[in-house]
Amino acid sequence: MFSPKKKICSLIGALSLAAVALPAFAAEPAWVAKSNANARLLLNVIAKYSPEDASQYGIDGLDEQIVDLSHDQYAAQMKDLRTAIAELEKRRKGETDPKVLQDLDILVTRAQDQMRSITLNRKYFMPFTDATAMIYGVVQATLDPRIPKARQQALLVRLEKYAGMAKGYRPVTELANERLQERLKANKNLLGPYKGEVEQDINNGPALIAGMKELLAKSELKGWEPVFAKLEQQLTAYNEQIKTQILPRARSDHRLPPEIYADNLHNFGVDITPQEMMAKALTSFAEIRNQMNITAGLIARERGLPKADYLSVMAELKKAQIPADQVMPLYTERLAQIESAVREQHIVTLPTRKAVIRLASAAENAQQPAPHMNPPRLIGNTGEYGEFVLTTGMAPDASGKSLTFDDFTHQAGTWSLTAHEARPGHELQFAKMLESGVSTARALFAFNSVNVEGWALYAEAEMQPYEPLDGQLFALQARMQRAARAFLDPMVNLGQITPERVKSFLMEDVGLSEGMATQEMQRYTFRAPGQATSYFYGYQRLMETRQAAEVALGKKFNRQAFNDFVLAQGLVPPALLRKAVMEEFVPAQAKL
Template structure:
């Protein structure tokens, strides 16, 4: 997974110019102009997101959580939607029209999300995580000295020390308080609130460490205020929000259905469950067939695939060896991509690093931090190697061993790095695509689908242990696609889902907890997107190979997919059918 850019309720809007190695077609300039009105939404409601994507001038500003924020944001979205509708009525270019349709769909989804949240959910805010993310945007490995200094200005705004700024915790408290009397609203899930409150001190310590590493002077007073304010806020949450919290994690069905649509699913949940269960069984057979090969190659006892997996995971890498091993694997993967003509590699080298404790708390799984898409001057996406999911109670006895053994490096590098997410983002920066296709078309199905497809493309060229873990992760994605909807529809218990993840998929206890929290607390519906997006690309590949026969060229096909940006599956399939296939068939 990679950290998603967000704008208040759901989506980030931005405009600007992607840094491309060659001049983009004229239609891209027109498409980007159509996105121009959305700039105000980013700047007005989420300056932190503006920073993330590379917009200038907002680095010392903070999120708008003021009175009537949802109503004001909704009104602004409606206004932009009307402008998009007007452009659609007059635009003739098919590429620009396609982008306008994407914009319209995303805006409609944002409006629907605001309405559903307003109808069903009591608002509350993880203030510590919000502030850490806002500061990390300006204090990360690729931030400039100017941004490092701006981080102090943003921090002062967060705590109310800057002119015109109200402390973020005060705004967050007010937005919750004004709706506490509405008894029909669902409170947050108790376990989720407790986990987030348990992470707060890690965020504070993480920000202090970032200021120290960047040698930004003068942060002590603001940091002390932040520490005190967050402690007071957390005490208020425990006293006021927790009594309204619920133990049943399930969302109202309209909200869960909305989540599935927003991540890109266009299939009924029960149909998805059936497909995923079939894939799960077929993958367990494949794992069992490969288990004796892996055992022989690695000098392990032969047996059930679960036992072979446990033995592989015992070969843990020392913390200082994790990044070097991943770099070595990356080099081998890139050599294979070139020799096997799988896809065009980016010109720039891939960046990776080990996460801090605060990052582990915010995003426990390895992930890709995207590069700025606006005004990019050479910044790269970064593959972040995390080392754990810290429990709220500080219990350090559980071992998180799912990513820190050598065999796992192959499929994780293919997924998060190359030819997966990092290649997607680097190609968009280098080649130049419209902003709509790089950001506004984003959903988990089209992004994660490519990453799983990348795993499959690399799997035949990996050592047996690497292939084995690739299958294990494919098993996990199938499990996600039936456990997430089954949990949210009340068709399976959390205990039974835990047993499947630990016993059959082979996850550690901390990662199983992370997975279950993901399905039930943090992002219900999102985890289904991996499996579904992968199947859509495989179906499109099969259809294209069937039609082209010996004229099919894998590298040309994959390069075409990448060149489209982050198109949803239906639009991607349409592009392949109407442009790629005819172009190949027309060749003499």
């Protein structure tokens, strides 16, 4: 799973950085080098307006720079994007290489999308910056143990700038408040963030501050204590200010303006209407539920369970929770079993190196409650790989109640999650993309949830037939959850269902824990409205492409060759992937 983190300004969805010294990847092809030179135009815009993002993506020379909140940068950023688009379009007129032309289209489209999103958000919303989450993200990414120590040293410079302790800098908390007041003075009717979001941000604050301190204490950085003490004081005061200034202005209605929600769906890669999405997903949900009852009946008969419906059988299986000290050994074992099945069944080509799985910290639980993949940097990568982060619960809510998960800490629930986040899902997806020499346009600027999550859900489906019955039941539950997302997310954002009913439906009809159902509801309403639809839609588009290839090739269709080809394309949109499969893969396979 990927869920965009809050950023002040960024051209693309945020990614986490992971780096480790490993053998360098193959030299990039000539067309990739040419395409990357074009991508540099947009990378320069990221570097200028969001240097923290840029350094995490792998752009050198920015590790000490921070976002400039000293003045409103809307006009300047829009001008720079227009200039970049004009130059990209100029280069497109003289380009003949079809792959470079495709990448130019990706770059132009991404820049245009960003201009639209910036304009819409400025039109409707006050600029609300969760400074604690922003700075925690920078600290976490920089102090990742696989980041070179030399690069980690730059963190102290950034922290001094955030705290206003560096010459020429003022505290980022003061600047964020100034930009807020400036926009409210210009337009007092701007909408505030959703109340539930603000309350959760306030509640997350202490955990994130403690998480920063823990990361710094474990690092080899010297002299961080004074600057952190200053930052802690500022962030604590800023969070109190959020209570008095932002919370009273927060929206009680979670629903976004229709233009904003439509823009969200577009940016996540969804190119059909919410109504079409809901119709497809409701039908799929019912079909999956039927399959789950069949599988649950087989398990009940095999184990002598008193009830054979899918909810009762899942509840019975979830009772056998794994002791905390056995969770990671079990996931390591599960990954080995999945990899063995992948190789035996010739599903996709796997690397020989091991994948990385680890438990999340309390701060990571607060920032990103659901299990997720921290992908590697996608620019200047010299052998870094991603990591599967297993979360265990949520930060306390407004009442102080803490919610844990029981969804992933039982035997049957480990199969699909490992296939999705590790192999043959996200971990393999990013590794293959880098090892194949994919361009920056395809690795970074074509990145959206449909492209990424479609593959990971497809990976779950590829592995389901080779799992035990209880694993298959929870594989179906995971697919049911994605179908539910694809109608619940639009429904709650269109006012057809309440957040409370979303939560109860996920618990009562999908079988999620209260913690998991709560973070799901939050995802639809304020963490990333629209993003949850991308799993179901991306999976459907990828399955359509695969079936078209099977029909065209008949007995010549080779599953492993198809899956390897798909991964080698990078994160191209579904339409471009379908074009590549039908015009390149199918003809090549037909000749064999």
